[in-house]
Amino acid sequence: xxxxxxxxxxxxxxxxxxxxxxxxxxxxxxxxxxxxxxxxxxxxxxxxxxxxxxxxxxxxxxxxxxxxxxxxxxxxxxxxxxxxxxxxxxxxxxxxxxxxxxxxxxxxxxxxxxxxx
Numbered sequence: 001x002x003x004x005x006x007x008x009x010x011x012x013x014x015x016x017x018x019x020x021x022x023x024x025x026x027x028x029x030x031x032x033x034x035x036x037x038x039x040x041x042x043x044x045x046x047x048x049x050x051x052x053x054x055x056x057x058x059x060x061x062x063x064x065x066x067x068x069x070x071x072x073x074x075x076x077x078x079x080x081x082x083x084x085x086x087x088x089x090x091x092x093x094x095x096x097x098x099x100x101x102x103x104x105x106x107x108x109x110x111x112x113x114x115x116x117x
Contacts, residue, residue, distance in 0.1 A: 018046055023091075024060040031055050032065065039102060043095045 019027070027040050037051040044051075053059040080088065 018050075019044060019060075021060070021063055024054055024063045025065065027051065027054055028060075028063060029065055039098050042098050043091060045094075 023044060027044065030040055031037065031051075031054075037048055037055065041048045041051045050059075
């Protein structure tokens with residue numbers, strides 16, 4: 001089933017989306033790589049239910065994962081505007097902060113996974 005808003009090119013243009021298609025692709029890849037939905041929700045500043053809907057395919061279902069080399073080629077071939085570059089850097093900084101917080105919480109719990117406690 002094709003999303004009509006997507007085919008019409010209206011999805012990101014209307015401004016109501018909190019995430020871009022590129023961000024959703026990264027979220028899907030991160031989930032496939034084993035990253036926890038809660039951490040992704042923190043990184044992208046959305047609710048955990050948003051991540052769960054993406055994971056189930058209820059939303060953004062047409063976004064597919066690319067082969068690793070295709071992803072790399074796509075990323076390297078698209079120049080970023082200054083605003084996009086700043087947004088990407090901010091996202092990476094949030095991701096690193098979440099990873100540090102998760103590592104600190106794991107140390108605090110004596111090496112147990114935060115979800116196992």
